[in-house]
Amino acid sequence: MLSVGLTGGIGAGKSEVSRLLDKLGAVIVDADRIAREVVEPGTPGHAAVVAEFGDEVLLPDGHLDRPALGRIVFGDPQRLAALNAIVHPLVGARSAELQEAAPEDAVIVHDVPLLVENGLAPLYDAVVVVDAADETRLERLVRTRGMSEDEARSRMAAQADRAQRLAVADFVIDNNGPLAELEAQVHDVWRRLLDRRTD
Known part of the structure; x- marks a missing residue:
């Protein structure tokens, strides 16, 4: 069994990564x-x-x-x-x-939005961070969630910053690009998690 923490700032695309890992066979525990x-x-x-x-x-x-x-x-x-x-x-x-x-033999992925903020990284065998530029996240929150720019900025400011999240990452998935690029990265991380599970 491998216990994995999955996190990312609001609007980074963590939910999509969680969905893709679920399709690949991970057991998702969605906080x-x-x-x-x-x-x-x-x-x-x-x-x-x-x-x-x-x-x-x-x-x-x-x-x-x-x-x-x-x-x-x-x-x-x-x-x-x-x-x-x-x-x-x-x-x-x-x-x-x-x-x-x-x-x-499961790879259990704990989908935890506030993993960094609550100091939970040591609880997991590996931490996967979904990362996207602040400007990208802001645009997504306004466009896809209907937030005002002020509300989106407030939600982002209430969370850890990118540097704090990246500091605890064993694996980083860059979600600044198109979905096809995201899927390729998720598949690569999944293979590496399976390798780690069998170590």
């Missing part, structure tokens, strides 16, 4: 998806978030209003820390369960 699951209505995580932030972060159907919650925590380190203190332990526990359930 974002788990973070949504652990705060679904009826869960202890949901109750804790509502207790901390109030009913104004709820949609009429009882689910969390993620954009409303985002507006509260982004730009306010204390509120963000309060949210992380609820969600991160739950995500960690669920991720460990999924890893334990994987086959012995």
Whole structure:
């Protein structure tokens, strides 16, 4: 078994790399998806978030209003820390369960947006960083996610910078170019991960 951390700044294309690795046979443990699951209505995580932030972060159907919650925590380190203190332990526990359930020869890719920010690199056998220029990421966030330029810059500023991410990388996938180039790099990294698994 090989445990891999996959990360990249918002807009770098990490989700696409995760999708490609999934197709190649990796077991994907998606921290974002788990973070949504652990705060679904009826869960202890949901109750804790509502207790901390109030009913104004709820949609009429009882689910969390993620954009409303985002507006509260982004730009306010204390509120963000309060949210992380609820969600991160739950995500960690669920991720460990999924890893334990994987086959012995699996390459388990933990898709973790805030791997660097939370000092998680030492937890993995290898770290893959998806990298793209800040200007490229900004353009993607405005074009594909409908963010304003100010919102996109704020989200990017709340994360580690490129140098901090690259400093923990065992493998770097450059996603400044077209999809065909990205696919070729992902295939190359996958072969190298398989080699590392069999060492």
